[in-house]
Amino acid sequence: MNKSNNTSLLSGFNAMFRRDCLQYIKNPSQLLNPLIFFVMITAAFPFAVDSSKLQLTQIGPGIIWIMAILSYLLTLQHLYLDDADDGCLDYIILSPQPLPLLVLAKICAHWISSGLPLIIISPIIGIIYQMQVDTILVMIATLFFGTFALSLIGSIGASLTISINNSNILVSLLVLPIMIPILIFGARTIGLYQAGTTTISGLYFMSAYCMFALSFSPFASAAALKIGSE
Amino acid sequence: MMEFFAMDYAFYVYSSLLAFLSVIIICTKDAFRHLSKTLGHIKNTIHQMESDNET
Amino acid sequence: MWTFLHKMASPRYFYSIATSLIPWFLVSGLILMVAGLINGLFYAPPDYQQGDAFRIIYVHVPSAYISMMAYSLMAFAAFVALIWRIKIAHAVIVGAAPLGAWFTFLALLTGSIWGRPMWGTWWEWGDPRLTSELLMLFLYLGYMALRASLPNLAQADKLSAILILIGAINIPIIHFSVEWWTSLHQGPTLLKAGGPAIDSLMLYPLLAMIIGTTLYFGSLLLVRTKAEVLNREKNSRWAKKMLSGDQL
Numbered sequence: 001m002n003k004s005n006n007t008s009l010l011s012g013f014n015a016m017f018r019r020d021c022l023q024y025i026k027n028p029s030q031l032l033n034p035l036i037f038f039v040m041i042t043a044a045f046p047f048a049v050d051s052s053k054l055q056l057t058q059i060g061p062g063i064i065w066i067m068a069i070l071s072y073l074l075t076l077q078h079l080y081l082d083d084a085d086d087g088c089l090d091y092i093i094l095s096p097q098p099l100p101l102l103v104l105a106k107i108c109a110h111w112i113s114s115g116l117p118l119i120i121i122s123p124i125i126g127i128i129y130q131m132q133v134d135t136i137l138v139m140i141a142t143l144f145f146g147t148f149a150l151s152l153i154g155s156i157g158a159s160l161t162i163s164i165n166n167s168n169i170l171v172s173l174l175v176l177p178i179m180i181p182i183l184i185f186g187a188r189t190i191g192l193y194q195a196g197t198t199t200i201s202g203l204y205f206m207s208a209y210c211m212f213a214l215s216f217s218p219f220a221s222a223a224a225l226k227i228g229s230e
Numbered sequence: 231m232m233e234f235f236a237m238d239y240a241f242y243v244y245s246s247l248l249a250f251l252s253v254i255i256i257c258t259k260d261a262f263r264h265l266s267k268t269l270g271h272i273k274n275t276i277h278q279m280e281s282d283n284e285t
Numbered sequence: 286m287w288t289f290l291h292k293m294a295s296p297r298y299f300y301s302i303a304t305s306l307i308p309w310f311l312v313s314g315l316i317l318m319v320a321g322l323i324n325g326l327f328y329a330p331p332d333y334q335q336g337d338a339f340r341i342i343y344v345h346v347p348s349a350y351i352s353m354m355a356y357s358l359m360a361f362a363a364f365v366a367l368i369w370r371i372k373i374a375h376a377v378i379v380g381a382a383p384l385g386a387w388f389t390f391l392a393l394l395t396g397s398i399w400g401r402p403m404w405g406t407w408w409e410w411g412d413p414r415l416t417s418e419l420l421m422l423f424l425y426l427g428y429m430a431l432r433a434s435l436p437n438l439a440q441a442d443k444l445s446a447i448l449i450l451i452g453a454i455n456i457p458i459i460h461f462s463v464e465w466w467t468s469l470h471q472g473p474t475l476l477k478a479g480g481p482a483i484d485s486l487m488l489y490p491l492l493a494m495i496i497g498t499t500l501y502f503g504s505l506l507l508v509r510t511k512a513e514v515l516n517r518e519k520n521s522r523w524a525k526k527m528l529s530g531d532q533l
Contacts, residue, residue, distance in 0.1 A: 170430060240337070265515075
């Protein structure tokens with residue numbers, strides 16, 4: 001390819017990635033709200049249940065994972081709807097760069113701006129749930145794979161519903177069945193680590209799930225975007 | 231005949247049988263009702279259009 | 286055979302072929318189901334381990350089989366519809382979804398009823414097969430929810446077909462879950478190497494039930510697909526001619 005024209009795949013990816021990151025930075029409240037939701041709800045749980053130390057360490061991983069998924073699902077609407085609303089999505093679909101690549105760039109930007117803050121906040125929640133430092137590290141590792149997988153699978157749900165208004169619940173309904181294996185393995189891995197057994201198999205499974213989602217999600221999302229914007 | 235109802239776990243066996251039969255019946259009635267409703271609806275539309283044409 | 290398949294892709298031929306096939310499937314399915322149920326409930330010998338409770342198998346296994354078969358059918362139809370753009374395949378998916386959902390619910394319900402005396406619990410959350418079958422129900426419901434919320438028919442068709450294909454990964458997960466993970470649910474009895482591991486007096490009513498329920502499901506599927514085809518083709522000449530001639 002002619003380098004001076006800057007039409008290589010990597011430059012397309014970079015341009016889309018940088019554009020989306022800048023958009024998220026310019027509108028921080030969009031992403032802060034789900035994060036605050038996550039913190040508040042997980043902090044509210046110990047008020048509602050018996051908050052003895054044993055109980056909290058037992059239910060902690062599950063609650064953190066469920067709330068992480070739910071609050072992450074709230075951020076998914078910004079993936080395509082903002083662009084669909086002001087018409088940019090049509091230009092993105094029509095661009096000469098392959099659409100799956102651009103979709104992947106959007107997913108990565110979304111993960112960096114929504115997933116990483118979630119992962120960074122999670123140790124604080126872990127301390128609320130009386131987790132030890134090494135358990136918190138395991139939790140961060142599982143959330144790392146989990147949020148990325150959720151970005152990938154969630155983009156499929158979001159792309160299927162761009163022509164529907166108020167599609168938040170529907171996206172969650174479509175995405176949750178596919179996310180349940182990651183939820184199971186993520187929460188159980190932390191629980192197993194707390195109980196002392198090895199956790200590397202759980203992390204292997206989650207990374208494999210991420211790779212699997214990575215292999216088909218951009219293509220499925222691209223196909224759904226093209227169909228949905230006709 | 232009563233000995234059939236006195237088998238072990240009769241409650242479980244017969245309740246699952248009941249569930250199966252009721253789902254089958256619900257599905258059948260629903261499917262045929264859906265078909266006749268569709269047919270009726272379309273026939274009404276066609277008759278409506280024909281009578282509109284005639285008037 | 287290829288001519289037959291080509292013909293089936295045309296809504297008009299499909300409609301007439303379906304109309305003639307439905308009574309055959311319905312009656313043969315009903316006969317086989319009645320025969321299988323009576324034999325299985327009253328004439329099959331009681332299991333040495335489970336006693337008479339094993340008779341739930343004659344209801345549970347056909348439902349579970351149909352739930353997976355219906356989804357595989359929908360996935361195959363979605364593939365055909367997206368790749369070869371055969372529009373009638375979308376009507377088949379629409380027709381199969383509610384039936385598949387009902388049978389999945391039935392499989393979960395009868396399985397739960399069976400689990401109570403056998404495993405001591407109505408439900409077991411860590412069990413991979415129970416969880417993946419529940420996921421299957423959610424996939425059916427998600428499909429129907431997506432269809433209901435998209436007003437444009439062509440868009441709804443294609444997008445929901447994509448959704449079905451993505452969820453198709455669940456089918457091998459359900460089937461192999463008892464082999465890959467430790468599960469309360471027993472392993473495969475019929476489809477395993479070395480032939481079925483079940484006594485033939487118990488086996489034949491089970492096969493009759495499976496085949497009978499499949500035929501019955503096929504007849505209901507044809508009925509629902511007929512309705513859906515009619516809905517889509519109501520403006521075409523063959524439909525108008527047929528309907529003003531007042532046929533069912």
